[in-house]
Amino acid sequence: MMWGRVQNSWLHVSARSLKKSPQNLKGKSVTEQRWLERQLNDQFVKAAHLHNYRCRSAFKLLEIDDRYKVLKPGFTVIDCGAAPGAWSQVAVQRVNSAGQDPALPKGRVIGIDLLHISPLEGAEFLAMHDITMASTLTALEKLLSGAQAHAFLSDMAPNATGFRELDHERLVSMCLSMLDMADRLLKPGGSLICKCWDGALANKLQQKLSTLFKDVRKVKPKASRKESSELFFLARMFKT
Known part of the structure; x- marks a missing residue:
């Protein structure tokens, strides 16, 4: 890997993952539930965790x-x-x-x-x-x-x-x-x-x-x- 450069492999972090549903949604609004589901299945959120970045941005x-x-x-x-x-x-x-x-x-x-x-x-x-x-x-x-x-x-x-x-x-x-x-x-x-x-x-x-x-x-x-x-x-x- 070139110094300081992240290869395109992070794009495929979740390519083979099945869509997941968040747990413990009791008391959450519909908007909050949608946000949680989106975060759980977001490939960039997963890649951020993998590469130790503070957020997907x-x-x-x-x-x-x-x-x-x-x-x-x-x-x-x-x-x-x-x-x-x-x-x-x-x-x-x-x-x-x-x-x-x-x-x-x-x-x-x-x-x-x-x-x-x-x-x-x-x-x-x-x-x-x-x-x-x-x-x-x-x-x-x-x-x-x-x-x-x-x-x-x-x-x-x-x-x-x-x-x-x-x-x-x-x-x-x-x-x-x-x-x-x-x-x-x-x-x-x-x-x-x-x-x-x-x-x-x-x-x-x-x-x-x-x-x-x-x-x-x-x-x-x-x-x-x-x-x-x-x-x-x-x-x-x-x-x-």
Whole structure:
């Protein structure tokens, strides 16, 4: 296996498994029962356990990076909305920030989130920090000590209100805040990956990205559920 790369075998972890039904559903609502059944039979949930990732979302970044090679040994990466830390785990592997391969340059991973994040070797976390606040930018600049990042990552999302348009608007607003941060701290030629939900403001976000990056495209990895409106913007070659 190549260093830091997960082979496609994880795609077939549950290929021969029979569909299972959750037990002890007494007192659970229909929605809760459906969620439990989906989790129990989700191949990416099973693969996350097998490969010791903190959640299934790791495979979204793995697929994007396998295809587009955004993360490389020696890179500095900022992971926005990092909790519980699955994307940071992938970034640590790909940029060699834990020094797991002494023959390769050692990178750096900094994660930011409003929530607590359990410690992860090779990553530094700014927990209890809101990316929309100026104080978070100040704290990040202090950590970087004048250096710049090669990549910004975001799988963040607001707490759901149940109103799709409002949730979509709030997520786009969070992405724009991250983009303002990246505009200050991203190296020329750097990259950005951010999650968005399809909706009226997705084009606004894409247009903003296009003013700052030479190449902007939409991607939807296999780990994004088909029924979800989730998509990712991949922006490369930061213009400065």
